[in-house]
Amino acid sequence: MFSFFKDRTAKKLKKKHSMLLEQAMQAQRRGDIRMYSKLTAEAEDVFNEFKQACEQ
Secondary structure, eight states, X not given: OOHHHHHHXXXXXXXXXXXXXHHHHHHHHHTOHHXXXXXXXXXXXXXXXXXXXXXX
């Protein structure tokens, strides 16, 4: 019934995931491996939320 809410949520999560991966790549290029690891883990969590949002 309210699938447009699901679409908005999915888009928002996808955008956040991409942003986190971009920041992780920049951290890796700077040599900040701890920040890279942290951002990659956050991106993985967001991706799991995205998968859940798409399944519902």
